[in-house]
Amino acid sequence: MPEKMPEIEIPSKETKIRCPQCQIQKIIEIPGYIFSQKSSGIIKIQFRAGQICEHDFMAFVDQNGAVRGYDKIDFQLEFNAQTAAEYAAGQKLHLETLLESVGDFAVMNIFHAYMFDYPIYVILRPTDNPRFADQLNDLLLGLFPPELNTKQIIQSLNHQAYLRLDVKESEYLVLDISGIILNSPWGEKKKFEYEHELLKKALEIVDPTIQALQVRNEIAYFQKKAEFLLSYLETVKHTDEDDLKNKMSREFRTKVTDALFDLYLLFIKRRLPEKETLLKKIHLHTVDQLKAALW
Numbered sequence: 001m002p003e004k005m006p007e008i009e010i011p012s013k014e015t016k017i018r019c020p021q022c023q024i025q026k027i028i029e030i031p032g033y034i035f036s037q038k039s040s041g042i043i044k045i046q047f048r049a050g051q052i053c054e055h056d057f058m059a060f061v062d063q064n065g066a067v068r069g070y071d072k073i074d075f076q077l078e079f080n081a082q083t084a085a086e087y088a089a090g091q092k093l094h095l096e097t098l099l100e101s102v103g104d105f106a107v108m109n110i111f112h113a114y115m116f117d118y119p120i121y122v123i124l125r126p127t128d129n130p131r132f133a134d135q136l137n138d139l140l141l142g143l144f145p146p147e148l149n150t151k152q153i154i155q156s157l158n159h160q161a162y163l164r165l166d167v168k169e170s171e172y173l174v175l176d177i178s179g180i181i182l183n184s185p186w187g188e189k190k191k192f193e194y195e196h197e198l199l200k201k202a203l204e205i206v207d208p209t210i211q212a213l214q215v216r217n218e219i220a221y222f223q224k225k226a227e228f229l230l231s232y233l234e235t236v237k238h239t240d241e242d243d244l245k246n247k248m249s250r251e252f253r254t255k256v257t258d259a260l261f262d263l264y265l266l267f268i269k270r271r272l273p274e275k276e277t278l279l280k281k282i283h284l285h286t287v288d289q290l291k292a293a294l295w
């Protein structure tokens, strides 16, 4: 049942945004309810070419509406604008229409959250499409392999419900329908290399069925690697992080980078918690370095 409570409109806040590349400035309005959430921290807003200037960049805005920093965007997901326009009229959400409405940064956050099983909340105004969260769920269910058994982790919230949420203590991704990231369990500077690569390849395919198949296969392959890592750990007493990376690189004939390795560990912690103790067998260099620094 949709909530019928009238929303009290909190006045929006004006913030001066300056492009980190060309210095063009513009005053933008940020919805006021965002700043009434007492437990939230820095919000992340992606500005796309045409909004402030010709550049794409990120702005990090604090709870007073002041900009704390900017970041250039070194990812750019290309997609067929015509395909997006054709899909926009339909009832179904496609990857292209999602990118068009929330932007690449938000899409990568959503993919990361979905893949590693963090609940996702989408804040909707009374005027927003009330079915957005369901449509997003349908899209992601179709893109992720069924073996992952992901439950419906995307929910919509109205402003009042968002204000009651304790985001500080949580591991949620919270975003609004325009793609503003209100809360995420990972740091500001997260790069999303894996998600970017996954989406880039998917967007090269126009047919949505083949596109979904491609994403499902990629993620299933990722899962297979995480499972390989676990089954190897079951056979040894302990192992060195670098040896393990080399072993996996040889087995799957692609280099396991530090970032990827961390993702396999995260996948195991979040999705296979009953196996997490096996990870203690790995000598992690970061931990050793930390120990060395302490001694």
Ligand SMILES: [Zn+2]
Residues within 6 Å of the ligand: 019, 020, 021, 022, 023, 024, 053, 054, 055
């Ligand atoms: Zn600019």
